[in-house]
Amino acid sequence: xxxxxxxxxxxxxxxxxxxxxxxxxxxxxxxxxxxxxxxxxxxxxxxxxxxxxxxxxxxxxxxxxxxxxxxxxxxxxxxxxxxxxxxxxxxxxxxxxxxxxxxxxxxxxxxxxxxxxxxxxxxxxxxxxxxxxxxxxxxxxxxxxxxxxxxxxxxxxxxxxxxxxxxxxxxxxxxxxxxxxxxxxxxxxxxxxxxxxxxxxxxxxxxxxxxxxxxxxxxxxxxxxxxxxxxxxxxxxxxxxxxxxxxxxxxxxxxxxxxxxxxxxxxxxxxxxxxxxxxxxxxxxxxxxxxxxxxxxxxxxxxxxxxxxxxxxxxxxxxxxxxxxxxxxxxxxxxxx
Amino acid sequence: xxxxxxxxxxxxxxxxxxxxxxxxxxxxxxxxxxxxxxxxxxxxxxxxxxxxxxxxxxxxxxxxxxxxxxxxxxxxxxxxxxxxxxxxxxxxxxxxxxxxxxxxxxxxxxxxxxxxxxxxxxxxxxxxxxxxxxxxxxxxxxxxxxxxxxxxxxxxxxxxxxxxxxxxxxxxxxxxxxxxxxxxxxxxxxxxxxxxxxxxxxxxxxxxxxxxxxxxxxxxxxxxxxxxxxxxxxxxxxxxxxxxxxxxxxxxxxxxxxxxxxxxxxxxxxxxxxxxxxxxxxxxxxxxxxxxxxxxxxxxxxxxxxxxxxxxxxxxxxxxxxxxxxxxxxxxxxxxx
Numbered sequence: 001x002x003x004x005x006x007x008x009x010x011x012x013x014x015x016x017x018x019x020x021x022x023x024x025x026x027x028x029x030x031x032x033x034x035x036x037x038x039x040x041x042x043x044x045x046x047x048x049x050x051x052x053x054x055x056x057x058x059x060x061x062x063x064x065x066x067x068x069x070x071x072x073x074x075x076x077x078x079x080x081x082x083x084x085x086x087x088x089x090x091x092x093x094x095x096x097x098x099x100x101x102x103x104x105x106x107x108x109x110x111x112x113x114x115x116x117x118x119x120x121x122x123x124x125x126x127x128x129x130x131x132x133x134x135x136x137x138x139x140x141x142x143x144x145x146x147x148x149x150x151x152x153x154x155x156x157x158x159x160x161x162x163x164x165x166x167x168x169x170x171x172x173x174x175x176x177x178x179x180x181x182x183x184x185x186x187x188x189x190x191x192x193x194x195x196x197x198x199x200x201x202x203x204x205x206x207x208x209x210x211x212x213x214x215x216x217x218x219x220x221x222x223x224x225x226x227x228x229x230x231x232x233x234x235x236x237x238x239x240x241x242x243x244x245x246x247x248x249x250x251x252x253x254x255x256x257x258x259x260x261x262x263x264x265x266x267x268x269x270x271x272x273x274x275x276x277x278x279x280x281x282x283x284x285x286x287x288x289x290x291x292x293x294x295x296x297x298x299x300x301x302x303x304x305x306x307x308x309x310x311x312x313x314x315x316x317x318x319x320x321x322x323x324x325x326x327x328x329x330x331x332x333x334x335x336x337x
Numbered sequence: 338x339x340x341x342x343x344x345x346x347x348x349x350x351x352x353x354x355x356x357x358x359x360x361x362x363x364x365x366x367x368x369x370x371x372x373x374x375x376x377x378x379x380x381x382x383x384x385x386x387x388x389x390x391x392x393x394x395x396x397x398x399x400x401x402x403x404x405x406x407x408x409x410x411x412x413x414x415x416x417x418x419x420x421x422x423x424x425x426x427x428x429x430x431x432x433x434x435x436x437x438x439x440x441x442x443x444x445x446x447x448x449x450x451x452x453x454x455x456x457x458x459x460x461x462x463x464x465x466x467x468x469x470x471x472x473x474x475x476x477x478x479x480x481x482x483x484x485x486x487x488x489x490x491x492x493x494x495x496x497x498x499x500x501x502x503x504x505x506x507x508x509x510x511x512x513x514x515x516x517x518x519x520x521x522x523x524x525x526x527x528x529x530x531x532x533x534x535x536x537x538x539x540x541x542x543x544x545x546x547x548x549x550x551x552x553x554x555x556x557x558x559x560x561x562x563x564x565x566x567x568x569x570x571x572x573x574x575x576x577x578x579x580x581x582x583x584x585x586x587x588x589x590x591x592x593x594x595x596x597x598x599x600x601x602x603x604x605x606x607x608x609x610x611x612x613x614x615x616x617x618x619x620x621x622x623x624x625x626x627x628x629x630x631x632x633x634x635x636x637x638x639x640x641x642x643x644x645x646x647x648x649x650x651x652x653x654x655x656x657x658x659x660x661x662x663x664x665x666x667x668x669x670x671x672x673x674x
Contacts, residue, residue: 055601062601221596240599255592259558262577262608264392264399269606271599 003041003083007032007103009072010310015057019248019318024057025073025100025311035105041083042106044098045334046303047310048076048126049326050157051219051317054247063273073100073310076130078114078122080334088113093335095125100310102330119293123337127299127325128288132157134281136272137165141215141239145170150210150228153219153244154194155181156317157325162217163191164297174210176224178320188298203227215239221246222254229258236267248318300324301337340378340420344369344440346409347647352394356585356655361394362410362437362648372442378420379443381435382671383640384647385413385463386663387494388556388654391584400610410437410647413467415451415459417671425450430672432462437647439667456630460674464636464662465625469494471618473609474502478552478576482507487547487565490556490581491531492518493654494662499554500528501634511547513561515657525635540564552576558583559591566595573604585655637661638674 006029013026035041056067056074067074077098084090087108094111098104114122120129127133135158137143149166153159154175166173167190175185175194182194195205197220206227214236216228221243228238246254262268277284291297302322304313307330316322343366350363372378393404393411404411414435421427424445431448435441451459457466464470472495474480486503490496491512503510504527512522512531519531532542534557543564551573553565558580565575583591599605614621628634639659641650644667653659 063603225596226592240596242600243597246597255563255594256596257592259562259577259593259606260580260583262606263579263610264608266400266608266610266613268608269596269599271601271603271605273600273603276603 003032004103005032006030007101008307009099009101010307011072011100012057012067012069014069015059020054020057020311020315027308032103033105035083035085037085038107038109039105040081040085040088040108040111042079042094042096042098042104042111043082043333044077044079044101044104044307044330045093046078046123046126046327046329046337047098047100048130048132049310049314049317049328050076050132051242051244051247053314054318063275072104075099075310076126077330078125079104080331093122095122095130100307100330102307117289117293119295120289121337122335123301123327124292124299126327127157127301128161128292128297129285131274132325133161133288134274134277134284135162135165135217136239136241136274136277137162137215137217138169139277139280140270140272141217141237143169143171143215147171147214148174148210148212148233149215149217150174150176150213151191151217151219152176152197152224152228153242154185154191155323156219157322158241159217159219160185160189160300160324161297163189166217167191168291168296171215174213176206176220181323184300184323188300197224207231212236217241218243220244222256226256226258229256229261232261232265232267234265234267236265238267238269240269240271244318302326303337304328306330341369341440343367344438345644346436346438347644348409348437349394349404349406352396352406357391357394357648357652364645369440370442372420372422374422375444375446376442377418377422377425377445377448379416379431379433379435379441379448380419380670381414381416381438381441381644381667382430383415383460383463383664383666383674384435384437385467385469386647386651386654386665387413387469388579388581388584390651391655400612409441412436412647413463414667415462416441417668430459432459432467437644437667439644454626454630456632457626458674459672460638460664461629461636463664464494464638465498465629465634466622468611469662470498470625471611471614471621472499472502472554473576473578473611473614474499474552474554475506476614476617477607477609478554478574480506480508480552484508484551485511485547485549485570486552486554487511487513487550488528488554488556489513489534489561489565490579491522491528492660493556494659495578496554496556497522497526497637497661498634500526501628503554504528505628505633508552511550513543513557518660521637521660525637534561544568549573554578555580557581559593563593563595566593566598569598569602569604571602571604573602575604575606577606577608581655639663640674641665643667
């Protein structure tokens with residue numbers, strides 16, 4: 001695996017207003033810099049596509065700096081070292097923020113060398129063993145046995161794990177997703193019920209099936225959040241993991257109106273960012289690895305192809321076009337999973 | 338003080354849609370029931386008017402049952418026992434949920450006999466020594482020295498106490514109120530700044546004066562809450578004590594749109610109901626009484642007159658017509674405060 005002289009990359013060309021367009025990203029092939037002693041050259045094998053990436057394109061105050069115009073699009077990824085140093089050797093499988101590129105030159109200290117435990121593979125570090133798996137359900141949502149847990153975006157990467165963790169912890173789990181994914185949620189992931197959020201009778205179905213809820217794990221925001229606010233039990237917790245319905249709105253998203261129930265039910269809405277739990281990644285990862293080994297946690301990956309198609313693949317997250325964790329295979333030489 | 342044979346009362350006649358109207362309440366004079374051995378007859382001296390009372394008129398699921406049609410309007414009050422029993426004697430000053438009436442017959446066990454500590458008076462039990470004073474600022478808002486605390490409805494009964502407790506705890510306090518109340522807040526209560534929320538430059542003033550906030554103690558909801566959401570520091574806490582802007586809306590209140598900052602700033606909105614802190618009333622009351630005795634806590638009462646005018650006086654809370662705690666003196670024989 002010799003290090004190449006040049007590499008293709010996809011970079012931010014223009015900040016989108018609303019949805020990503022053809023003009024948002026551009027690609028180019030450029031010379032790869034020569035690594036210094038602290039750096040290694042990594043071939044990017046798989047990149048993770050996450051709803052949060054849409055937020056990184058906005059020039060606003062947030063939990064990470066926005067991606068700059070001209071900068072290679074930031075993305076979590078796994079790759080293979082093709083030119084090592086004293087810390088990493090050629091052939092090591094690593095995880096890091098590699099970005100949308102064929103090859104990258106990065107400090108070895110920013111990479112983690114992977115040795116997947118029994119039952120797991122390297123891509124699981126982009127799924128349950130990585131940030132996707134550190135859902136905040138237990139720390140923020142404080143889900144316990146007997147709770148009624150409602151999960152929106154339930155068939156997505158994080159949602160599908162939240163549903164399973166909820167069941168493993170003894171909660172009654174009601175999953176919200178589009179109609180085509182409800183079977184998967186009930187029959188493969190074992191949730192108690194799955195509701196089609198696009199159904200004309202959704203609000204009624206929600207009231208009848210859920211009754212009142214203890215925890216709402218929300219990936220969607222907007223109207224679904226507003227409906228959930230009307231069905232809170234006393235001391236209910238809403239974990240705001242994402243608000244995918246709002247990420248692409250050119251103006252302001254639809255407002256939530258039913259927040260007065262937060263007072264009458266002494267309830268809360270709490271946002272969380274996985275980075276705040278860095279100290280506990282190892283603990284979360286160990287628990288997930290154990291569940292995987294025991295066959296208690298199912299993973300599903302939707303693996304798309306092609307570096308230059310990354311922008312279009314990212315759009316799948318906002319059109320309901322993915323089930324499970326969405327990845328893009330970048331290198332044709334990457335191991336199959 | 339002989340117990341009268343009859344008493345006037347004001348009762349709910351029709352549930353209001355939106356603002357209270359002339360048809361919402363009616364009054365009548367009716368025979369007073371004969372007390373049994375567990376009951377006493379109490380002359381109502383002062384009733385407390387609180388924004389939450391508007392919510393009690395709606396037939397919706399909430400933290401207390403709605404007031405029923407025909408029922409005497411529920412209200413916290415202080416009064417004087419005019420016919421005692423083995424627990425309370427004639428002349429005792431008591432606090433309880435007496436309602437909008439001249440006289441009431443109530444179980445003695447539902448009343449608290451008052452013995453105000455040095456520096457305090459009986460009406461302070463409708464103010465800082467009562468539920469109004471148990472603001473949730475410390476338990477829910479977790480205000481600490483150096484925090485930037487923003488208070489809406491700052492000149493109201495709860496707001497004016499929150500401002501002072503914030504200062505006593507070492508926070509920088511920015512008060513939001515109508516223009517005529519800003520002087521009182523700065524010069525008498527000692528807040529660091531007071532902003533007129535009706536000013537055309539309010540949003541700009543807010544951004545410049547507040548910068549970013551640690552705690553927002555909100556009595557108002559609506560647009561002000563939405564603005565505050567754009568100015569959260571990391572791990573900010575929004576204490577939703579009330580949403581006075583929304584209580585009278587006939588349909589749904591204006592939605593809040595900027596809730597995505599809850600995620601990026603890992604912040605929360607938490608509602609609270611003072612009843613949940615019953616176990617700690619004594620602790621809160623003792624701290625407030627100590628501050629009053631030391632001259633560190635100012636109280637301001639706006640005392641209106643007349644049982645039958647209670648509905649109109651209640652409207653003052655929603656039109657910005659009160660500064661400090663709003664009471665109505667019911668009995669002409671009540672002690673002056």
